[in-house]
């Protein structure tokens with residue numbers, strides 16, 4: 001075994017990895033990356049088909065983003081963000097406010113998706129305390145939702161294989177059925193559906209809004225829950241219900257933000273949506289450096305704005321909050337969106353992607369095909385009629401992962417769901433090649 005890999009296995013514990021498996025499948029040693037390709041130490045390439053955990057936006061080694069980080073490094077690497085500030089953060093906050101939907105006016109920086117969510121939960125909670133609504137302490141989340149791996153974020157995520165062991169640590173939250181159309185929680189089909197899965201949410205809010213502070217959801221796509229793409233009507237109605245019942249709407253755009261669904265933010269698929277909190281990370285720096293932000297409204301901000309003695313301060317912060325290098329990368333990424341007309345360009349790519357995704361529908365093990373923007377998924381089933389899935393032990397996902405690597409693709413499965421989460425810089429010929437290879441992999445299973 002390569003010396004680097006030997007040392008890796010001796011000293012490193014990798015995330016979401018059964019380390020015993022690395023005896024058979026050690027991690028792949030990546031030496032460099034360019035555009036949408038990663039290159040290993042032996043010169044093999046892999047298409048970065050899942051955008052390095054949904055973060056890369058404009059491709060690796062982008063000259064403008066690289067230059068911005070280098071330039072920033074010459075003046076300021078890092079500084080604490082309480083009592084001090086810096087230009088990259090100020091410029092970025094102004095820019096984020098200008099592109100964000102609704103009435104968001106303030107940016108609270110942190111450093112990863114889970115912390116962006118924790119901040120929203122804590123702000124919503126403390127807002128209620130600061131404004132005398134002390135009984136509004138609970139949160140509503142959707143089944144299959146995922147908001148991160150910290151205890152708070154897990155408490156408002158759907159409980160599954162990965163976080164079940166920690167469930168005794170979670171604070172209790174209300175769960176509403178999710179708009180998982182393929183496995184409709186209301187047992188409806190396309191012909192009879194009237195977005196009825198919103199009804200349990202409505203009933204819950206009607207009954208309990210006196211003790212509910214906020215509802216948290218991923219707009220348009222429940223990502224880690226299985227790339228569950230859902231109708232915008234659900235989002236629109238959930239947003240209206242939140243307003244009607246005086247419950248904050250926390251939109252978690254950590255995965256979906258920055259063009260993934262074809263719009264800058266996925267919630268923009270609904271006209272005039274007004275979240276109380278918007279959580280962003282991953283694509284914020286185009287996948288170059290860790291950074292996150294929680295955007296909120298003037299109304300919420302004002303409930304914390306008081307004389308020191310009133311103790312209404314938001315006491316929360318992380319060492320690397322608003323890191324200047326991360327802010328510079330994020331600013332450069334937003335510039336690339338403008339200069340390369342990224343959102344216009346992908347409008348031409350998305351229809352090609354859709355056409356190719358549709359082809360999977362006819363493969364024997366494919367029960368469902370779903371897509372939005374440059375995110376696409378197929379759900380593998382044993383039986384198309386009964387929709388019976390494969391058990392974890394059958395390892396179908398792992399099999400896909402291995403076969404995909406042999407064809408230069410990274411298809412990290414989510415259980416029985418195989419997905420693509422493509423960088424926005426993808427070119428037509430690259431898309432074609434990736435879709436052909438993916439088709440061959442899925443077809444080879446039957």
Ligand SMILES: Cc1ncc(COP(=O)(O)O)c(C=O)c1O
Nearest residue numbers: 112113114146147148223254255
């Ligand atoms: C919607 C959503 N929220 C939050 C997170 C957590 O982000 P991080 O892994 O940066 O903590 C993720 C990560 O996948 C996510 O998809």
